[in-house]
Amino acid sequence: MTTSQESRDEARVAPEPEYGFPRALWRGIGRIPVPPPAHPRTWRSPLRGTWLTSVFGAVLLVGLPIVILTGLMSFIAYGPQFGQAIPGDVGYLHLPFFDWPTNPSWFYRLTQGLHVVGGMVLTPIVLAKLWSVVPKLFAWPPVTSIAQLLERISLLALVGGILFEFVTGLMNSQYDYSWGFGFYTAHYYGAWVFIAGFVSHVALKFPTMLRSLRRGPHGTGAFDRWLHDSPATTEPEPMDSHGLAALAPNRPTLSRRGLLGMVGGGSLLVGVLSIGQTWDPLRPLAMLSPRGQSYGDGPNDFQINRTLGGSGIDPVALGDGWRLRMTGGSGEVSLSRQDLLGMPQHTATLPIACVEGWSVTRTWSGVRLRDLAALAGVPEPANAFVQSVETSGAFARATLQRTQVLHPDALLALRVGDDDGGPMADLAPDHGFPARVIVPALPGVHNTKWVASIDFRRA
Numbered sequence: 001m002t003t004s005q006e007s008r009d010e011a012r013v014a015p016e017p018e019y020g021f022p023r024a025l026w027r028g029i030g031r032i033p034v035p036p037p038a039h040p041r042t043w044r045s046p047l048r049g050t051w052l053t054s055v056f057g058a059v060l061l062v063g064l065p066i067v068i069l070t071g072l073m074s075f076i077a078y079g080p081q082f083g084q085a086i087p088g089d090v091g092y093l094h095l096p097f098f099d100w101p102t103n104p105s106w107f108y109r110l111t112q113g114l115h116v117v118g119g120m121v122l123t124p125i126v127l128a129k130l131w132s133v134v135p136k137l138f139a140w141p142p143v144t145s146i147a148q149l150l151e152r153i154s155l156l157a158l159v160g161g162i163l164f165e166f167v168t169g170l171m172n173s174q175y176d177y178s179w180g181f182g183f184y185t186a187h188y189y190g191a192w193v194f195i196a197g198f199v200s201h202v203a204l205k206f207p208t209m210l211r212s213l214r215r216g217p218h219g220t221g222a223f224d225r226w227l228h229d230s231p232a233t234t235e236p237e238p239m240d241s242h243g244l245a246a247l248a249p250n251r252p253t254l255s256r257r258g259l260l261g262m263v264g265g266g267s268l269l270v271g272v273l274s275i276g277q278t279w280d281p282l283r284p285l286a287m288l289s290p291r292g293q294s295y296g297d298g299p300n301d302f303q304i305n306r307t308l309g310g311s312g313i314d315p316v317a318l319g320d321g322w323r324l325r326m327t328g329g330s331g332e333v334s335l336s337r338q339d340l341l342g343m344p345q346h347t348a349t350l351p352i353a354c355v356e357g358w359s360v361t362r363t364w365s366g367v368r369l370r371d372l373a374a375l376a377g378v379p380e381p382a383n384a385f386v387q388s389v390e391t392s393g394a395f396a397r398a399t400l401q402r403t404q405v406l407h408p409d410a411l412l413a414l415r416v417g418d419d420d421g422g423p424m425a426d427l428a429p430d431h432g433f434p435a436r437v438i439v440p441a442l443p444g445v446h447n448t449k450w451v452a453s454i455d456f457r458r459a
């Protein structure tokens with residue numbers, strides 16, 4: 001240790017904790033010999049401090065609400081009014097039911113892309129923020145007042161909640177289901193625990209964050225200095241009552257600007273490697289996408305959620321004997337693929353956007369759902385229940401709301417083309433041949449493949 005650092009250490013004094021009621025208790029706990037990780041000299045990064053934590057906090061204060069709101073919107077997009085949001089029965093935690101919009105057609109692509117890519121991009125910042133406050137986990141005495149005890153409980157919801165939501169969400173976007181519980185249910189309830197912690201934390205810390213950002217890393221309000229600091233000239237943040245700045249800081253090996261650049265750069269890199277899974281021009285960069293880059297020939301070369309092989313369907317059931325059965329009117333109407341191809345064909349360019357974050361634009365052609373409803377004898381259905389030839393699995397059926405059936409671009413698709421008007425091809429077996437549902441702004445999961453029947457319901 002150099003002499004200058006020794007003298008700097010001597011100058012740094014931790015402020016006395018301010019004890020609340022019952023004072024004797026908290027002070028008594030504080031007198032118990034400090035366990036090693038709680039020793040104020042254990043945490044020595046010269047960069048930790050209230051200002052640094054406030055910078056990460058400000059970024060998350062903007063970013064996390066976007067991820068939270070788009071996540072809750074996805075729950076509504078699944079159609080809780082039809083009992084098909086997951087989890088189904090959420091008691092007090094149910095969200096308002098409203099018809100999910102069908103315009104613009106890229107709406108779910110946008111909200112779900114923001115949710116998944118946003119969560120990925122924020123991950124380095126969440127980790128950096130947790131790193132910046134880790135000494136607090138070991139602060140001694142652990143509690144100095146009843147108010148602070150309550151705050152620490154809310155931090156349990158905040159930190160536990162965000163770790164749980166990010167880990168389960170990232171694993172889900174990688175199709176990793178190695179946990180022993182249902183993803184949707186856990187992610188939904190976990191979200192509310194996290195939201196409760198997040199709201200209390202913002203309410204408690206917002207003034208501190210603002211004050212600290214205004215004062216800057218040196219408490220002087222000057223920002224220009226940290227921008228030009230090299231490691232050698234980087235000064236630790238001053239000690240304060242928040243207990244983040246180190247009492248005995250090491251010599252800096254990284255400037256403050258270097259640390260922010262590293263975290264921000266990590267975030268940017270994750271973003272660049274992820275955005276391609278939902279933005280066609282950058283598709284080749286989507287290296288964090290779990291499903292590779294090639295899925296078939298021509299226009300059928302796009303992500304496959306569940307393959308025909310994985311569906312357990314006997315391919316014979318999709319051959320010449322396949323019929324679309326429609327009910328709801330006075331009698332059942334049965335159509336072969338030839339019958340469907342003989343009806344007026346409509347073409348629409350629409351995205352398919354999976355809850356797991358990927359999306360892609362294709363041109364689809366087939367029969368309008370509203371034409372099929374009219375043919376079935378229910379031109380004004382209240383909703384429609386679509387059932388796949390597939391029988392297993394939660395995604396083998398879907399209820400479409402009225403506006404999703406009647407939209408002029410809502411299709412029972414038979415053929416697919418690129419998004420740039422190239423030649424069309426029959427749907428590949430893995431993409432739902434002989435016929436699949438495609439509806440504007442509908443979550444991917446409800447674009448049922450290998451459709452067997454549609455029940456148009458009056459009420």
Ligand SMILES: Nc1nc2c(c(=O)[nH]1)N[C@H]1C(S)=C(S)[C@@H](COP(=O)(O)O)O[C@H]1N2
Nearest residue numbers: 303304305306354388395431444445447449
């Ligand atoms: N019958 C059936 N249809 C289905 C599914 C399924 O598992 N079974 N998966 C859905 C999901 S989750 C998505 S995102 C889309 C993906 O369509 P694609 O595999 O053609 O890209 O299909 C939907 N249709």
Ligand SMILES: [Mo]
Nearest residue numbers: 354355444445
């Ligand atoms: Mo999906």
